[in-house]
Amino acid sequence: MAGGGAAASTLSSPWRLLLQRALDTNAHLKHSTFFQLATVGGGGRPANRTVVFRGFQEHCDKIQINTDARSNKIGEIKEWPLGEICWYFTDSWEQFRISGIIDVIDGSCPDPAKLQQREKAWFASSVKSRLQYLGPSPGVPVANDDHVTDVHLDPSAGPVDAYCLLTLDPEKVDYVNLKSNQRLMFTRTQEGDESSDWMAKKVSP
Amino acid sequence: MAGGGAAASTLSSPWRLLLQRALDTNAHLKHSTFFQLATVGGGGRPANRTVVFRGFQEHCDKIQINTDARSNKIGEIKEWPLGEICWYFTDSWEQFRISGIIDVIDGSCPDPAKLQQREKAWFASSVKSRLQYLGPSPGVPVANDDHVTDVHLDPSAGPVDAYCLLTLDPEKVDYVNLKSNQRLMFTRTQEGDESSDWMAKKVSP
Numbered sequence: 001m002a003g004g005g006a007a008a009s010t011l012s013s014p015w016r017l018l019l020q021r022a023l024d025t026n027a028h029l030k031h032s033t034f035f036q037l038a039t040v041g042g043g044g045r046p047a048n049r050t051v052v053f054r055g056f057q058e059h060c061d062k063i064q065i066n067t068d069a070r071s072n073k074i075g076e077i078k079e080w081p082l083g084e085i086c087w088y089f090t091d092s093w094e095q096f097r098i099s100g101i102i103d104v105i106d107g108s109c110p111d112p113a114k115l116q117q118r119e120k121a122w123f124a125s126s127v128k129s130r131l132q133y134l135g136p137s138p139g140v141p142v143a144n145d146d147h148v149t150d151v152h153l154d155p156s157a158g159p160v161d162a163y164c165l166l167t168l169d170p171e172k173v174d175y176v177n178l179k180s181n182q183r184l185m186f187t188r189t190q191e192g193d194e195s196s197d198w199m200a201k202k203v204s205p
Numbered sequence: 206m207a208g209g210g211a212a213a214s215t216l217s218s219p220w221r222l223l224l225q226r227a228l229d230t231n232a233h234l235k236h237s238t239f240f241q242l243a244t245v246g247g248g249g250r251p252a253n254r255t256v257v258f259r260g261f262q263e264h265c266d267k268i269q270i271n272t273d274a275r276s277n278k279i280g281e282i283k284e285w286p287l288g289e290i291c292w293y294f295t296d297s298w299e300q301f302r303i304s305g306i307i308d309v310i311d312g313s314c315p316d317p318a319k320l321q322q323r324e325k326a327w328f329a330s331s332v333k334s335r336l337q338y339l340g341p342s343p344g345v346p347v348a349n350d351d352h353v354t355d356v357h358l359d360p361s362a363g364p365v366d367a368y369c370l371l372t373l374d375p376e377k378v379d380y381v382n383l384k385s386n387q388r389l390m391f392t393r394t395q396e397g398d399e400s401s402d403w404m405a406k407k408v409s410p
Binding site: 029030031034036037038039040044045046047048049050080082083084085086088090095097099135136137138139140141142143183185201202203204205 | 289
């Protein structure tokens with residue numbers, strides 16, 4: 001079940017067809033686009049948090065995630081760029097464990113193409129979700145009497161410093177369907193910017 | 206917001222009250238007892254999977270998880286016993302990130318008290334869920350023509366070799382409520398078998 005190299009569109013990566021089906025089946029649930037991203041922090045401590053799926057990067061399988069450049073995880077991921085997504089679909093009882101390398105694309109990124117992706121992802125977010133990057137740094141102590149200050153944002157303004165795009169480039173996808181009790185393990189066999197081959201193996205759940 | 210040492214029941218650990226409320230509010234959803242457990246595997250790779258909350262161990266805050274002793278994670282956790290749970294409640298929009306040390310209690314455990322906990326957790330599981338430990342090892346390749354063999358289990362029989370109890374002893378709990386936009390960070394300040402003190406800090410989400 002390997003793709004056909006350059007001839008095969010990455011859109012037909014076998015696990016992406018399963019993932020698209022799961023997204024369609026669970027589309028009525030707001031939380032169907034939420035998943036948990038595990039990384040490794042200081043002292044080898046596992047870290048795990050819920051994030052939102054922001055689509056795939058064009059022409060490849062990279063998974064996009066918006067995050068705050070001021071959060072702890074940015075430094076941790078720059079230090080150790082491995083991640084595993086656990087994406088459980090609560091209606092169809094399907095789980096995707098997607099592991100790969102994470103790329104941190106913040107305002108300091110020297111690559112113009114990546115900065116362009118960041119800008120594109122910024123404008124793809126709602127103005128409401130962009131506003132959070134104007135608030136206080138995540139995890140900073142707040143006093144009980146802190147008042148919420150009104151923040152305004154010009155909808156045509158580009159990404160603010162605190163906005164960071166993460167992309168996870170999948171290397172292995174472990175899929176399990178708890179209704180049919182089937183499990184498939186997908187492993188990338190070839191790396192490339194535009195194409196990848198995948199091997200699929202049926203394993204016991 | 207610290208507990209009163211020996212005087213304070215661990216049942217009143219401040220984050221447990223929030224967790225119990227979330228469990229009650231989301232009890233109508235089958236998946237409200239599912240969470241994602243992140244650990245660190247070989248080569249420092251983060252690993253993340255959905256598991257089921259099997260309650261707290263009696264008289265303490267340890268979180269119980271059933272698992273298959275034949276799965277990869279057992280060896281990995283024995284090697285590096287740190288874990289972080291990410292528990293997102295889809296109806297109340299609350300997230301608990303619970304990090305701590307994981308104890309692996311399989312049949313080879315030399316501690317009689319722990320073996321007793323394992324037996325207790327085994328009998329607390331449904332007979333149907335016990336049956337999965339009689340199936341093939343998780344992750345082992347299966348041929349398409351593998352037929353499902355009927356397995357039977359005496360409901361009064363004790364834990365099988367493949368059954369393993371994990372307990373995670375919380376050291377830090379990061380709670381966020383996305384409806385009220387409030388975040389609280391709980392840190393354990395004192396270790397003890399029967400009692401713990403916790404500090405709570407209000408931080409920005």
